[in-house]
Amino acid sequence: MVEQRPFKSLVPGSNPGRPTISNSLRLARLHKHPGCVPPYACSSLVTVTPRAFPFSQTVSTSNPVKRIVIVEDQTAIREMLAEILRIDPSYKIVGESGDGQEACTLCLELKPDVLVLDARLPGLSGVDILRRVSKQLKNTRVLVFSGYESPALVREMLETGAHGFVEKTAGLGEFKKGLETVANGGSYFGPGVAALLRNVVANNSPASGIDLLTDREREILKLVAESHSTKEIAQKLGISVKTVDNHRTNLMRKLNLHDVASLTRYALEIGLIDHRSNVRV
Numbered sequence: 001m002v003e004q005r006p007f008k009s010l011v012p013g014s015n016p017g018r019p020t021i022s023n024s025l026r027l028a029r030l031h032k033h034p035g036c037v038p039p040y041a042c043s044s045l046v047t048v049t050p051r052a053f054p055f056s057q058t059v060s061t062s063n064p065v066k067r068i069v070i071v072e073d074q075t076a077i078r079e080m081l082a083e084i085l086r087i088d089p090s091y092k093i094v095g096e097s098g099d100g101q102e103a104c105t106l107c108l109e110l111k112p113d114v115l116v117l118d119a120r121l122p123g124l125s126g127v128d129i130l131r132r133v134s135k136q137l138k139n140t141r142v143l144v145f146s147g148y149e150s151p152a153l154v155r156e157m158l159e160t161g162a163h164g165f166v167e168k169t170a171g172l173g174e175f176k177k178g179l180e181t182v183a184n185g186g187s188y189f190g191p192g193v194a195a196l197l198r199n200v201v202a203n204n205s206p207a208s209g210i211d212l213l214t215d216r217e218r219e220i221l222k223l224v225a226e227s228h229s230t231k232e233i234a235q236k237l238g239i240s241v242k243t244v245d246n247h248r249t250n251l252m253r254k255l256n257l258h259d260v261a262s263l264t265r266y267a268l269e270i271g272l273i274d275h276r277s278n279v280r281v
């Protein structure tokens with residue numbers, strides 16, 4: 001049985017008959033903290049806020065752990081990046097994918113702080129992924145880590161929501177610098193990409209025509225570049241053959257490209273299709 005001890009035996013120096021606020025304040029003065037009530041002098045008659053104590057706990061101001069999703073179709077590279085980041089306490093891997101369509105679903109479900117994204121993937125390209133998720137994941141930072149860095153591709157990735165772009169040939173050191181910078185709100189470009197962008201600016205290169213295309217025209221460009229026939233495209237998209245022809249005519253005019261081989265090369269250059277796709281150029 002627990003012994004019931006009176007208040008007077010718990011608070012040294014208290015008045016046996018009246019444990020009042022004034023007695024508690026007197027104790028505070030004895031402790032050289034005027035106006036402050038020591039923790040052991042508190043009773044139901046005294047209300048003390050935590051900030052009244054000189055012993056309050058300091059709140060940590062360190063950056064929170066960044067939740068990361070890695071989208072990379074080459075398994076060895078994806079697993080290597082995941083292993084490197086798992087030993088860094090600044091990051092937590094919450095998802096991995098090697099397929100474009102699966103990556104969209106994963107990102108929308110997990111809502112990561114940072115998305116590490118390859119530009120060319122089976123199913124959907126990196127540009128297509130960003131077009132689908134960027135409006136819903138406004139707080140997600142995006143670092144592109146790709147082996148392809150053509151001017152058109154870099155421009156497309158930046159316009160669709162990427163905050164940084166590091167070429168795979170730059171090495172893991174550059175990747176980690178880029179990741180840290182992007183994760184903390186900055187922009188970062190690997191040395192190869194930075195040189196490419198400087199060259200584009202210096203030569204005053206014209207803007208890519210891809211931004212002139214509608215979503216439907218982009219879909220048809222991708223399917224044409226993947227060697228699908230007009231009839232196959234119509235069946236796949238649920239539209240008429242005539243509608244497909246009209247869209248193809250319009251996109252060729254906008255891009256100033258007038259044959260399937262040119263469309264295919266262009267789609268490869270901007271990362272709309274993967275170079276390992278079954279295409280004929």
